[in-house]
């Protein structure tokens with residue numbers, strides 16, 4: 220097999236038995252779908268098959284992955300199999316990290332990276348073949364790529380071929396989307412996985428997961444365990460619980476254990492630890508979120524524990540609110556999870572739910588992200604491509620997002636000046652789309668460049684890009700200070716909010732020469748700070764290419780109150796769509812852009828200035844509006860009402876009909892902008908628990924509606940069968 224390393228099982232991988240058939244189909248078609256079981260070799264072998272057949276002489280073979288961890292680990296594996304150095308013939312490209320060279324012929328990259336490349340080269344001329352891998356995940360980016368590539372191939376790009384692969388996707392539906400392209404189904408996998416169901420749903424899934432892990436550890440033969448949890452906090456809790464329980468086990472009753480977390484906000488070097496082989500006579504227990512669900516082969520994993528839940532973000536366009544809720548996984552996800560076992564030897568998957576739940580309660584597929592996320596970035600992106608026949612509202616998506624989501628995106632973009640009154644992309648909008656940031660943050664950077672505070676804005680963008688720089692939520696830090704051993708207080712943001720505080724923290728850290736001790740003594744995670752620095756450096760490079768004011772992008776260490784003020788003004792430009800106004804007599808806020816939202820400042824926000832009556836600032840902007848136990852705004856910055864006057868006028872005049880290219884209308888769709896005005900005028904009414912409750916109810920109704928729409932589509936499909 221090529222000039223790379225030989226190992227028997229690799230030759231036996233099911234996909235390698237279909238080499239001739241795959242090559243014949245690719246040769247005579249521009250698009251094809253390959254459905255093969257988990258572990259059949261789609262991700263690692265298919266690109267090598269095409270490479271051996273000479274396709275990489277015509278251009279690069281690209282393989283997209285929805286997740287960064289997968290792109291990196293699979294590229295590493297394929298480089299190893301081919302016996303080449305990573306970054307040369309085989310490389311990867313993820314946001315803020317490119318490990319490819321002019322010799323690269325197999326390139327693993329995240330779907331987001333490929334989308335960015337389309338901006339610079341809409342014909343993707345350097346590629347011979349694009350493999351859209353893990354299409355079943357239905358990430359927003361993969362869905363956009365499906366539509367764009369369809370558009371590109373329809374125009375007849377003879378140099379380009381497309382292969383869509385999945386273990387569990389409905390191949391016929393994709394085939395129909397691509398004019399009945401051929402579907403090749405590859406049966407079989409290398410090793411069997413035994414599925415074990417619980418007889419009933421446990422009272423506590425968490426406890427049951429811990430017990431199952433301990434039981435496997437005590438009773439089952441050697442082999443690593445992969446346990447799925449819903450988020451970082453739960454993972455940390457599970458690891459300390461497992462630690463306790465393992466310590467309590469009698470000596471000699473079982474082998475040693477190594478506990479490893481795996482989640483997206485873990486820095487790459489710690490993520491990579493799960494791919495190291497375990498020392499002999501030692502069992503690794505990997506506790507992971509769904510980042511470990513697809514694509515990954517963690518050599519040594521024999522046992523998978525699947526509690527059947529996942530944390531899912533859901534955006535409601537009528538409230539502008541994101542909710543992060545724990546929901547049941549889909550059957551596709553359950554299959555993927557089980558597929559993490561049985562890759563290098565036979566395995567077992569413990570499903571902590573009965574088979575009836577799997578059959579009757581789980582959705583067949585995951586609701587596509589495009590139907591449950593804010594589409595401002597997507598719409599801006601599509602508009603920036605300026606394809607002559609592309610109408611964003613009628614873009615050919617595999618599953619159409621709701622009209623409400625698309626119109627919400629247009630409204631957001633108009634407020635931050637990314638599109639004009641007729642819905643056309645502005646020059647600013649084009650520049651925003653070129654930055655690898657969400658539109659609001661991109662707009663704020665551009666405004667900062669104009670106002671002379673680019674250095675500060677770059678720092679804030681870097682700091683906002685990490686999940687949390689604090690070892691713990693700062694509100695908790697204050698109460699458990701003794702435990703965390705915080706020796707020095709952090710800067711406070713001078714009452715102006717989180718953005719200023721983040722800037723002050725970074726500048727002080729910079730003064731300490733990026734010292735580890737400085738972080739430790741202040742309860743900060745050095746890794747997150749380092750990540751913020753890397754992102755800041757990358758953004759500074761990008762801005763340097765875009766404009767000539769690099770002198771401003773070097774880290775300033777001495778920002779003054781005047782600089783804080785300019786920074787806050789520039790943030791107003793980007794976050795004009797995320798402004799909140801305090802109610803007259805108490806500290807509840809109303810969201811401006813979305814029909815009288817009532818929200819509160821999240822406890823994690825740094826202390827804001829209060830007036831003599833104990834009232835918080837009148838105007839704030841926020842980074843996140845999220846429904847947890849109640850609707851909260853997080854990452855908040857104090858602004859001056861005088862800076863946002865033009866936004867308030869703008870909000871009154873938005874004409875959604877015109878924005879969506881349907882001419883002008885003075886009718887009902889203006890209601891929401893007028894509502895914003897009404898919100899301001901009636902801002903003296905009191906916020907009540909019912910207010911919060913009704914928002915939560917609204918949110919859950921919206922999740923239900925998305926689910927119902929999804930199921931309706933499934934029903935139609937079944938009845939057509």
Ligand SMILES: Nc1ncnc2c1ncn2[C@@H]1O[C@H](COP(=O)(O)OP(=O)(O)OP(=O)(O)O)[C@@H](O)[C@H]1O
Nearest residue numbers: 257258259260261262263264296386514516518562
């Ligand atoms: N890092 C690795 N270490 C050991 N074996 C590996 C590794 N990566 C892949 N393999 C072997 O190659 C097989 C095929 O992996 P590959 O990722 O190509 O499958 P796949 O069909 O893409 O699976 P999935 O649908 O789960 O992504 C694995 O089952 C395993 O036997």
